[in-house]
């Protein structure tokens with residue numbers, strides 16, 4: 001497949017991918033390359049067209065080379081080996097190879113193979129690397145494009161560590177992250193109450209309202225964690241009930257302070273390290289309150305759980321989405337036109353990533369790479 005770096009020859013270059021050849025700062029190393037239409041799919045594979053693919057924090061860590069899951073290079077796009085960015089995304093089946101059953105043209109599919117490279121227009125994928133998305137009323141493209149990473153992370157963390165009953169409380173930080181938004185909504189759908197912490201910001205009241213509208217019980221900033229009156233406030237809100245689950249997205253001293261709000265025999269589950277600060281926990285919490293600290297990695301969950309369980313969780317989440325109980329994260333769609341040159345396309349992606357890196361974006365960015373192939 002030929003590499004075209006100048007304005008696109010639309011008749012030949014119907015596809016495009018956002019790629020990198022070396023690890024580094026994603027706002028510098030990512031470029032766009034165009035390539036010719038995909039050949040017909042081989043047996044047991046299908047060709048798909050990506051409709052939307054999110055830019056998640058872990059995608060940037062993968063490009064930086066600091067994430068444990070490593071992608072394989074995609075052959076044939078350029079003279080040198082390149083990696084296609086993106087792990088998650090929604091695609092539509094465009095053609096089907098021999099021996100494939102249970103899939104039809106135009107079905108929606110999401111990826112089950114990690115680091116498959118979703119920031120592209122089209123791709124040939126093995127049938128075992130995808131799963132069909134049940135089309136229920138109310139399920140949007142954004143729901144489906146963001147359903148394989150953050151919602152199951154939220155769902156599993158609320159299910160697998162502490163047997164929570166209706167009326168129980170959960171604390172979390174990074175509460176406005178996509179995972180945090182899913183935690184709030186899944187918790188609310190189970191009748192659980194959430195105490196949510198976010199970074200202070202100018203438009204705080206707007207953010208509090210957004211999270212309360214999703215079902216958050218209380219939303220505070222990390223500043224409140226240093227306020228001595230917080231413990232009494234929490235006691236009053238919970239009616240003195242122990243809080244037994246805390247979810248940690250950020251690490252650092254805010255997490256240490258948040259953990260102090262937990263009761264006896266509680267569990268702290270860490271799934272992100274957005275502050276890039278180490279987590280330090282007072283020994284006294286382990287000795288006198290019998291705290292248990294865990295890590296959770298959804299990728300490991302996918303590797304170790306049977307396909308039936310994975311589909312069961314997906315169906316549960318799809319149903320919540322269809323019922324309007326699990327809304328997609330606040331988001332913005334970044335469209336890259338089929339007529340943009342590769343230079344323009346690459347620049348658009350790098351610009352978005354520069355903004356994401358500045359923080360406090362308040363929304364998930366999703367790429368829509370348009371192609372002239374149907």
Ligand SMILES: NC(=O)c1ccc[n+]([C@@H]2O[C@H](COP(=O)([O-])OP(=O)(O)OC[C@H]3O[C@@H](n4cnc5c(N)ncnc54)[C@H](OP(=O)(O)O)[C@@H]3O)[C@@H](O)[C@H]2O)c1
Nearest residue numbers: 057058153177178179199271272274275296297298359360
């Ligand atoms: N372990 C797993 O299986 C798993 C699964 C999914 C996600 N994750 C991880 O969970 C985290 C959130 O992912 P996401 O997709 O939900 O993220 P997201 O929607 O992009 O949101 C990012 C969150 O991180 C916060 N943040 C950014 N920089 C920060 C800093 N320096 N200090 C404190 N907070 C900061 C943001 O707060 P502001 O609005 O204040 O910037 C926002 O709440 C990431 O670390 C991701 O890798 C892990």
